[in-house]
Amino acid sequence: MRNKYTGLQIGIHWLVFLLVIVAYCAMEFRGFFPRSARPTINMIHVSCGIAILVLMVTRLLLRLKYPAPPITPKPKAMMTGMAHLGHLVIYLLFIALPLIGLVMMYSRGNDWYAFGLGMPHAAEANFERVDWLKSWHVTLANLGYVVIGLHALAALLHHYFWKDNTLLRMMPKKRT
Known part of the structure; x- marks a missing residue:
């Protein structure tokens, strides 16, 4: 039996971390940029x-x-149970956050971009839905700080x- 995650799993883990x-x-430091940069920062x-959504799935x-x-x-069994719960929360959080964000952007009813491409949007804005989704997106994003920590x-x-091998299982191979 292997003692590490696969190279692909390790790569995705650390790529998601960076993303x-x-x-x-992008959101925390957007105020340091001129307003003209907002569309790029949002993109x-x-x-x-x-990318996080695709990689997490x-x-x-x-x-x-x-x-x-x-x-x-x-x-101990309790620690294993806590680890499973923690991973479940991470998967749910980093799948739900992008999904909520996508529905929010679509519901705004105006042009928005991802990867430099124009994305589809609703014919008519639904600001009530946008406000509700934004409040959830912000709340879950703030929860993300705690979960990541x-x-x-x-x-x-x-x-x-x-002193177990938990961390080592997710570390990239050392170059020889």
Whole structure:
């Protein structure tokens, strides 16, 4: 039995990590740019979101095909249950966030772009729906900070405190 995730799973994990950083930074730092840059910054955010959605669904399908390698030494059942719950939250969050964002952008009824391409939009704006979706998108995005922090903390605790191979299973291979 293998002791690491597949190279594709590892690559997707770290690519999603980078895309999440870019998506969050685009929104957090947009105020530092002139208003004329907003469409580009929004496009970067939306493009990252779409890429995250595609990669998270791909990662979920890969997880079904290639189960997680075992943690050694084997953790207690409660820790395993918490890990499963944490991963479920991560998958739900980073699939739901982009989906909500896409429906929100579509419902605005005006031009919007992803990857430099014009995207479809509703013939007529539904601002009530947009406001409701935006509030959920912002709330879940803020929750994302907590989830990401707990995920990173758990990985570090596994590595440095419990001294198991949890973190090492997701690290890229060392070049020889």
